[in-house]
Amino acid sequence: xxxxxxxxxxxxxxxxxxxxxxxxxxxxxxxxxxxxxxxxxxxxxxxxxxxxxxxxxxxxxxxxxxxxxxxxxxxxxxxxxxxxxxxxxxxxxxxxxxxxxxxxxxxxxxxxxxxxxxxxxxxxxxxxxxxxxxxxxxxxxxxxxxxxxxxxxxxxxxxxxxxxxxxxxxxxxxxxxxxxxxxxxxxxxxxxxxxxxxxxxxxxxxxxxxxxxxxxxxxxxxxxxxxxxxxxxxxxxxxxxxxxxxxxxxxxxxxxxxxxxxxxxxxxxxxxxxxxxxxxxxxxxxxxxxxxxxxxxxxxxxxxxxxxxxxxxxxxxxxxxxxxxxxxxxxxxxxxxxxxxxxxxxxxxxxxxxxxxxxxxxxxxxxxxxxxxxxxxxxxxxxxxxxxxxxxxxxxxxxxxxxxxxxxxxxxxxxxxxxxxxxxxxxxxxxxxxxxxxxxxxxxxxxxxxxxxxxxxxxxxxxxxxxxxxx
Numbered sequence: 053x054x055x056x057x058x059x060x061x062x063x064x065x066x067x068x069x070x071x072x073x074x075x076x077x078x079x080x081x082x083x084x085x086x087x088x089x090x091x092x093x094x095x096x097x098x099x100x101x102x103x104x105x106x107x108x109x110x111x112x113x114x115x116x117x118x119x120x121x122x123x124x125x126x127x128x129x130x131x132x133x134x135x136x137x138x139x140x141x142x143x144x145x146x147x148x149x150x151x152x153x154x155x156x157x158x159x160x161x162x163x164x165x166x167x168x169x170x171x172x173x174x175x176x177x178x179x180x181x182x183x184x185x186x187x188x189x190x191x192x193x194x195x196x197x198x199x200x201x202x203x204x205x206x207x208x209x210x211x212x213x214x215x216x217x218x219x220x221x222x223x224x225x226x227x228x229x230x231x232x233x234x235x236x237x238x239x240x241x242x243x244x245x246x247x248x249x250x251x252x253x254x255x256x257x258x259x260x261x262x263x264x265x266x267x268x269x270x271x272x273x274x275x276x277x278x279x280x281x282x283x284x285x286x287x288x289x290x291x292x293x294x295x296x297x298x299x300x301x302x303x304x305x306x307x308x309x310x311x312x313x314x315x316x317x318x319x320x321x322x323x324x325x326x327x328x329x330x331x332x333x334x335x336x337x338x339x340x341x342x343x344x345x346x347x348x349x350x351x352x353x354x355x356x357x358x359x360x361x362x363x364x365x366x367x368x369x370x371x372x373x374x375x376x377x378x379x380x381x382x383x384x385x386x387x388x389x390x391x392x393x394x395x396x397x398x399x400x401x402x403x404x405x406x407x408x409x410x411x412x413x414x415x416x417x418x419x420x421x422x423x424x425x426x427x428x429x430x431x432x433x434x435x436x437x438x439x440x441x442x443x444x445x446x447x448x449x450x451x452x453x454x455x456x457x458x459x460x461x462x463x464x465x466x467x468x469x470x471x472x473x474x475x476x477x478x479x480x481x482x483x484x485x486x487x488x489x490x491x492x493x494x495x496x497x498x499x500x501x502x503x504x505x506x507x508x509x510x511x512x513x514x515x516x517x518x519x520x521x522x523x
Contacts, residue, residue: 054077055205057079057081058082058207059073059170059210060082060083060208061083061211062086063212063344064361065343066084066165067165068366069365070170072107074165075108082173084172084174085178087174088163092154094355094357096254096265098356098451098452099139100362101149101362104366107507107511110160117156119151120151120252122251123138123140124138124251125255126254127255128255134248136253137250137447142443143447143451151269173193177194181217187339188204189204190203206340208340213346215346217332218347225333231351233281236302236324237275237322238296239319240276240313241316243272243315243316262278276312282326282328296322329350330348332346332348336390337386341389343364344365347393350404351404353408355450356400359455360396360397363396370505371388374512384503396455396458399424422445424449462516465504503516
């Protein structure tokens with residue numbers, strides 16, 4: 053019998069998980085607080101998202117929106133000369149993604165979920181998840197002042213930073229002090245990118261107190277932002293009469309960014325958002341899964357937010373379907389999910405932490421990436437029919453391809469070496485305060501090493517008949 057699933061939140065994690073579940077025959081109700089489309093930051097999408105978009109069957113709708121096609125990024129970072137990550141050159145011409153208008157992008161995904169059979173309820177305010185002897189069994193919610201309860205075999209909490217389970221119920225989030233950052237951003241009509249930027253690529257430009265992004269959106273609109281530590285933001289804020297004045301001054305302080313937007317017209321609205329990074333103590337439990345920002349959140353430096361949301365949404369759907377069908381035990385499904393999602397977050401955390409030390413050159417970033425890829429990147433390159441380059445592991449991790457490779461490969465769910473990550477992090481003074489929070493030891497034992505994600509002929513968890521790939 054098909055499972056009854058309640059999904060909380062209609063962002064990418066909720067839309068992807070609910071659409072995949074509905075396509076597999078599950079009865080899905082999605083509770084979304086807002087009315088779509090609604091504004092959301094995070095326009096630059098990792099190439100892994102294209103594979104997931106294909107899996108859920110929405111690529112044709114996405115391509116019809118006319119978003120800027122993204123083929124990589126260019127970094128002007130620290131003392132390094134400009135260096136590019138060109139995905140088609142490294143992985144083949146099918147590896148690309150988009151720079152999107154998130155309000156429109158998220159709306160397309162949610163409407164697609166509804167077309168797959170998901171019951172989408174807008175304006176639903178979730179009050180709590182109900183538990184029976186430690187297992188999630190339903191959700192209490194309110195719509196137009198009327199109280200409702202939806203019983204469920206499984207609950208997917210994709211409520212974002214609101215964190216219905218992690219922040220409000222369990223209260224088990226740990227803030228990662230190293231990334232207590234603030235982002236300030238706005239938009240320009242017209243602009244430019246640095247020479248040698250891959251087609252539609254993002255520019256990431258460092259400064260002594262943070263970094264800038266320049267993202268080319270469709271219709272010649274550029275998203276421009278600056279990220280800095282909260283202490284620096286608060287120290288500078290009194291210098292200005294408004295956030296608009298502050299933003300324009302910060303843009304002017306970067307010779308590179310000022311030149312890129314010199315031919316454009318500032319659009320007049322500035323936004324500010326704290327992006328304090330955090331991680332929940334556990335990403336899942338009996339009858340429930342935390343997907344996307346509900347489980348963890350990371351500084352936006354490497355544009356990983358939508359990737360982590362879609363990736364976790366896919367893993368949650370697969371875990372629910374296979375556990376409910378009895379193909380794996382629930383303990384195995386929980387271990388599979390937690391290990392893979394926590395691995396992905398921990399790997400990205402380590403890359404971002406290393407990157408913030410701008411005095412380290414790209415050779416050290418590449419070395420760290422190779423270790424975090426656990427020696428798998430040459431095999432990944434070979435599978436894609438291209439030769440491994442010095443920056444292959446870095447490009448594979450930051451594009452999300454390493455996570456997809458982990459999920460679909462026998463043994464990929466084995467936890468990353470927590471001691472290795474701790475060594476990488478504690479070797480750097482700026483990140484030492486947050487290292488205790490990056491505990492990759494999940495509450496559940498890791499899945500058996502022979503489990504892996506399968507997508508054909510249907511989504512689920514497969515079990516290999518041969519031993520897992522040696523590490």
